[in-house]
Amino acid sequence: MKVKRPKISQAVVDGFAAIIDAQDKKGLEKYDRSIDDAVDEDYDWKLMALEEMADYSKYLVREIRRLRNALDSFLNRDLTSLALLDVNQERIAQNAKWGLQRHDYPFWLTILVEEVGEVSQAMQKDCTSYKNSDASDLYKELIQVAAVAVAIAEQVKENDATL
Structure with a gap:
């Protein structure tokens, strides 16, 4: 059966x-x-089985090393992808909140430096000289800096395309 x-x-x-x-x-x-x-x-069946098990163990160790290397490589790439996806999501949120922004470069610089200041505050939140701020999430602040930089880069590209 x-x-x-x-x-x-x-x-x-x-x-x-x-x-x-x-x-x-x-x-x-x-x-x-x-x-x-x-x-x-x-x-000697037991000895042969032990020899096979020794080889099996070596094969497993070798495969574990290969998988760890592959995983490390994947995670390194994946972390970059995840961060870039978060930057893109932040750009979408910025456009939803503020609309498509176009400024002169000195004004963009003011916005960018203000965001970098929030990164600085988030990096120093555990220091004794820390100034109280709502900038406590370092990752979020870094994503916002990157998103503002991308917004500026978009405008630069757009300006280059119209020349």
């Missing part, structure tokens, strides 16, 4: 069956007999 398994379970069973079949084929080619026909006195 065939067991009805969930798809994931069946994929695991099929995967193991394929590996076992491949190992049986290798064993037949190497030893000219199946494991069923092996002579017990010719093999």
